[in-house]
Amino acid sequence: MKTLVDLKLGEEGVISAFQHDTDLKNKLIGMGCFPGETIRINKRAPLGCPIAVDVAGYQLSLRQEEADCIILQSE
């Protein structure tokens, strides 16, 4: 199963579902990470975490373990 953590810098994927944490799932959806939206790794913080992603027309930053909650569609 592929999650957001598996994407490299500049790569993009399509959100399919969420895992681990219902609160976080609700928060992410509330901030625009809807299933079906394209998500792209824009940059990484200098120490590797957090990361910044382009999604729903804006930029969102989140930690690695939070990124692991976002499951991507497999091609």
Added chain:
Amino acid sequence: MSATTAIHPLNIAFIGNPNSGKSTLFNALTGLHQKTGNYAGVTVDKYTGSLVYATPQKQYAFTITDLPGTYSLYAKAPDEEVSTKMVLNQNALSDVIVIVVDASNLKRSLVLATQVLDLKRPSVVVLNMIDEAQKQGISIDKKILEQDLGVEVVFIDSRQKIGIDELKQAIVQAKSSTVSFYDVKAASRFEEAQKGFAGVLRLQFGTQASALKHYESSDLMYRHSVINYILSKALKNPAQLRLKLFSERLDKLLTHQWLGYLIFLAILTLIFQSIFSLSEIPMGWIENGVLATQNFLSEQLPPGELTNLLVNGIVSGIGGIVIFIPQIALLFLFIGVLEDSGYMARVSFIMDKVMRPFGLNGKSVIPLMSGVACAVPSIMGTRTISNFKERLITILILPLISCSARLPVYTLLVSVMVSENPNGSVFFNAKGFILLLLYLMGFVAALLVAFISKKLIRQTSKSYFVMEMPLYRLPQLKNLMLLAYNKVRIFLIDAGKIILSISIVLWYLSSHGSAKFDEINTQNEFSANTSKAQLLLENSYAGQMGKFIEPVIKPLGFDWKIGIALLTSFAAREVFVGTMATIYNANDSENTDTIRDKIMAERDAITQVPIYNTAVCWSLLLFYAFAMQCMSTMAVVKRETGSWKWVIIQFLFMSALAYGSAFSVYQLLA
């Protein structure tokens, strides 16, 4: 004619996503006609403003409440909860709800808008910063949007040049939407859905909160599909992600592997230096002004108890409050620039991993650094940290950072210590080295306490770092000035009350005493080596308390005279120097050298050994480095944490740290 004279009051609530320009719009409408306070029971700032709007037929008095920014009415934090409760409560002060939406990001921001519209209350949707959306190539069909949302839509540009009058008009004509944006059928599993979507939303504050959690995501996704359908009709040339070039380029620099930290360090240095040096000038004015007022009053008024209270209790107490204004204003101007420009989000981004092991947040860095100038504005500045635990830890450790009020104390004691051991050379400035050591100890102690607090304080809410990285924007001067103005006012009103009361108590303790005190007060002749002021202080209640606590502070190497200074220092640390001047009868309290010489000449009455030896100096230095001797800080901690609990905990652990380290160093060196 009579119709125009009646004024119709209208209460309006502004709600919107963070970074939607909601507060800027609020400032543009209400300007200086703002009030600040707290929402009941939570430490969330409440901003209300007023304005008068006249149409040819009627005159309206608008009272606008600027609700905290939120992404959704499913609240995730205390400030978001305030917003949700305010719009859910029919009786809350809002006849009309204005939903402020970032025009360049409709897909996300209409989620909140549709939730609010589902409450079926009179509403207006504002598409804010419409010019920025147009710059990104987005064109929006207002008619279709109005039709599909069921309420009036107003376009406003980012400089508030267009759309303001239209908004005022739309507010007085506001109707509730007839459209529903939620899955009515799916919601019907909750009995409360009979009261509409508002009934469903209220569940989050009740016993069925966890059941609602599973409904939440399906509701959000349903809205998403409705919004996508509306936008497919109303949006032309939908924005492409790659258009935000300027922000992208700036990010390459500001979040760069090492340049990012270098630039951040430079900005920190600039802020810290500016707070330190720029505030010196107005602080000098305030000091002189207070002094002049005191002189004027004592000359004009008849001598007596009341004059004494006014001059030395009230005026000096007010002076002690007003002196903080320059630093608070300056820090918030800087914080405002960092927040409004979008840079603060980048600071959090690059600092998060560094601060996390200590239970802190990337946003803790700026308050901690500005703590070197003063803890009071810095503690107020921790509001930018949204996670309560991380904010609390930042507040708890902040007073351990050596602030500018400790500097006079350090300077005096270090000069006493170094003149006793003049073994410095041209290449090694012993004074500078000891000062640096003291500042470093403050930082190390702060991080250690943070680390321990992280383990001890039970997690009340999960720490998420899901955060918007807004596009860079030029901050607006009006916003910055209003932020500084409001923060100064909050401090003056809330913390000022506490500070003034404690000043009056301290004044009473050091200017009143038992029979002996009154006896000295009537005398006029004194021996050559004692002055009236010296004897009075010695016999005042403060002096007696100094003697009373002597057994406790003896193990630290302190005598009762130092005890008096410790007590009076509670008002503010720098009072130490003035008290020492009075105790040791140094006539010129402005000149530190005089006090230093007096202190160095002080000998033990029996053994004739100098009192202020290296051990005592180190002990005092460490005590002042770690002790909570600042009533202003305590007043602000009370306000920012909402209870005395954390004030007491902070006071206790800092006292323990101060006593413990002073004790250890004295016993080691003596």
